[in-house]
Amino acid sequence: xxxxxxxxxxxxxxxxxxxxxxxxxxxxxxxxxxxxxxxxxxxxxxxxxxxxxxxxxxxxxxxxxxxxxxxxxxxxxxxxxxxxxxxxxxxxxxxxxxxxxxxxxxxxxxxxxxxxxxxxxxxxxxxxxxxxxxxxxxxxxxxxxxxxxxxxxxxxxxxxxxxxxxxxxxxxxxxxxxxxxxxxxxxxxxxxxxxxxxxxxxxxxxxxxxxxxxxxxxxxxxxxxxxxxxxxxxxxxxxxxxxxxxxxxxxxxxxxxxxxxxxxxxxxxxxxxxxxxxxxxxxxxxxxxxxxxxx
Amino acid sequence: xxxxxxxxxxxxxxxxxxxxxxxxxxxxxxxxxxxxxxxxxxxxxxxxxxxxxxxxxxxxxxxxxxxxxxxxxxxxxxxxxxxxxxxxxxxxxxxxxxxxxxxxxxxxxxxxxxxxxxxxxxxxxxxxxxxxxxxxxxxxxxxxxxxxxxxxxxxxxxxxxxxxxxxxxxxxxxxxxxxxxxxxxxxxxxxxxxxxxxxxxxxxxxxxxxxxxxxxxxxxxxxxxxxxxxxxxxxxxxxxxxxxxxxxxxxxxxxxxxxxxxxxxxxxxxxxxxxxxxxxxxxxxxxxxx
Numbered sequence: 001x002x003x004x005x006x007x008x009x010x011x012x013x014x015x016x017x018x019x020x021x022x023x024x025x026x027x028x029x030x031x032x033x034x035x036x037x038x039x040x041x042x043x044x045x046x047x048x049x050x051x052x053x054x055x056x057x058x059x060x061x062x063x064x065x066x067x068x069x070x071x072x073x074x075x076x077x078x079x080x081x082x083x084x085x086x087x088x089x090x091x092x093x094x095x096x097x098x099x100x101x102x103x104x105x106x107x108x109x110x111x112x113x114x115x116x117x118x119x120x121x122x123x124x125x126x127x128x129x130x131x132x133x134x135x136x137x138x139x140x141x142x143x144x145x146x147x148x149x150x151x152x153x154x155x156x157x158x159x160x161x162x163x164x165x166x167x168x169x170x171x172x173x174x175x176x177x178x179x180x181x182x183x184x185x186x187x188x189x190x191x192x193x194x195x196x197x198x199x200x201x202x203x204x205x206x207x208x209x210x211x212x213x214x215x216x217x218x219x220x221x222x223x224x225x226x227x228x229x230x231x232x233x234x235x236x237x238x239x240x241x242x243x244x245x246x247x248x249x250x251x252x253x254x255x256x257x258x259x260x261x262x263x264x265x266x267x268x269x270x271x272x273x274x275x276x277x278x279x280x281x282x283x284x285x286x287x288x289x290x291x292x293x294x295x
Numbered sequence: 296x297x298x299x300x301x302x303x304x305x306x307x308x309x310x311x312x313x314x315x316x317x318x319x320x321x322x323x324x325x326x327x328x329x330x331x332x333x334x335x336x337x338x339x340x341x342x343x344x345x346x347x348x349x350x351x352x353x354x355x356x357x358x359x360x361x362x363x364x365x366x367x368x369x370x371x372x373x374x375x376x377x378x379x380x381x382x383x384x385x386x387x388x389x390x391x392x393x394x395x396x397x398x399x400x401x402x403x404x405x406x407x408x409x410x411x412x413x414x415x416x417x418x419x420x421x422x423x424x425x426x427x428x429x430x431x432x433x434x435x436x437x438x439x440x441x442x443x444x445x446x447x448x449x450x451x452x453x454x455x456x457x458x459x460x461x462x463x464x465x466x467x468x469x470x471x472x473x474x475x476x477x478x479x480x481x482x483x484x485x486x487x488x489x490x491x492x493x494x495x496x497x498x499x500x501x502x503x504x505x506x507x508x509x510x511x512x513x514x515x516x517x518x519x520x521x522x523x524x525x526x527x528x529x530x531x532x533x534x535x536x537x538x539x540x541x542x543x544x545x546x547x548x549x550x551x552x553x554x555x556x557x558x559x560x561x562x563x564x565x566x567x568x569x570x571x572x573x574x575x576x577x578x579x580x581x582x583x584x585x
Contacts, residue, residue, distance in 0.1 A: 036381050084568055097584050099384055101571045107514045111557035114514055196372035268396040271389045278386050
């Protein structure tokens with residue numbers, strides 16, 4: 001057990017980097033829009049399939065493939081907002097209605113991808129499998145190091161945006177007190193749009209990274225989103241830094257868990273953590289009570 | 296053709312049980328329960344394992360399915376008693392995932408991803424229900440008994456307390472009602488009925504696998520209850536007929552098999568989104584989700 005410990009932690013950090021991207025987007029969307037965006041998983045899958053289609057089927061260069069994949073992810077996320085969430089919000093639908101609509105969106109897109117690409121697993125096969133580097137007793141490939149680097153860089157960028165940029169600060173102001181934000185003349189709707197673009201962009205990156213490292217299948221977005229969501233709960237749903245930390249925690253705990261249990265129980269480990277947090281610490285590590293419990 | 300029609304009607308009757316029992320929690324008591332299908336899976340598996348692995352008669356397997364589901368409903372309710380809103384929705388959805396993961400991974404008991412096949416058709420004291428019309432009769436009896444029981448319950452004192460809890464829990468508490476207790480009772484009843492539906496399903500199809508409780512199926516059942524209008528049993532009946540039979544029309548378009556499945560799911564999710572957008576109170580509409 002001890003000799004595989006570094007490897008398990010390394011694996012946890014790698015997947016945790018992806019969870020953190022999803023969770024950061026999820027938290028950003030939740031704190032700005034005040035409802036859970038289940039369609040988030042669709043943006044992940046859209047990014048991954050767009051990459052597969054452009055890179056592997058159409059043989060486009062990697063740079064344009066990545067741009068198209070990101071655009072696809074942003075488009076799917078933004079469409080969820082424009083076509084479904086925004087009209088619902090205008091009718092003053094409750095957060096629960098938005099959540100159910102989001103599940104509908106998720107299933108809709110998941111099946112759209114099944115219809116377009118089939119249920120079989122697609123391999124992007126762009127980066128040849130190389131021998132990994134050994135770092136502190138764990139074998140890590142260059143791609144995996146790249147994944148962690150990309151994730152950390154983007155999350156740092158998100159942090160700079162939220163805390164240093166004028167628009168980011170306004171977005172946090174809306175998250176903090178929407179009524180007050182409107183009173184001082186902030187156009188909330190503009191920032192709803194912006195939050196969906198940024199959140200879906202991060203989801204698209206997560207989809208691309210997973211597509212490059214593993215493979216592409218229709219249910220990937222749902223799975224990743226669930227894990228990203230649990231990460232967000234661990235950190236406190238409305239807190240972006242909390243979501244990032246939660247992502248890494250979940251990644252490591254899951255991988256340590258697989259060290260003891262059969263790998264099929266990975267999902268169960270994640271949900272056990274979810275239940276523990278929901279029951280004992282529903283506000284998460286950094287959460288603030290913000291109407292998340294319906295009050 | 297006739298066999299095909301009977302099969303659809305049997306499935307319709309089974310899904311009617313699932314939908315009206317969900318209405319008891321989601322509609323009457325306002326508990327946003329997204330894990331209802333977990334009970335369907337539990338009922339189906341308990342009944343299948345009891346009758347196939349342990350050779351129990353259908354009657355006992357059926358009762359076991361109901362009571363075990365009710366027990367799980369109690370456990371779920373104890374776990375989520377402090378939650379409401381988004382968090383409640385997620386915890387119940389999580390319950391669904393937990394059931395799914397257990398069904399997939401507890402190989403020795405549930406057969407893993409392959410599931411259980413060759414589940415015996417029911418028999419009562421020597422009367423074997425083997426043909427489809429006989430099964431239709433059985434499911435119709437069970438389904439209508441449950442439907443009318445729940446319809447009666449909704450109008451009874453118990454139903455009124457549930458509605459009070461849904462509309463204003465604080466006020467109900469102030470009137471001295473034990474709101475948690477009635478919610479637990481509603482959840483256990485709802486779980487038991489859903490387990491019964493699972494048992495009927497398992498012995499009818501004679502083959503079950505974990506996909507019974509996948510998230511995609513949650514959409515199916517939610518679209519029934521929301522189309523019918525929550526807390527509206529008549530609406531649920533009509534919505535079940537619509538939602539179950541609508542995708543069957545796809546068969547007549549002669550689409551390739553691989554396209555029918557995803558199209559069916561896309562139709563359900565579209566219906567769900569469209570109702571939420573344009574008719575949030577459902578067909579007849581009394582209560583809005585909140």
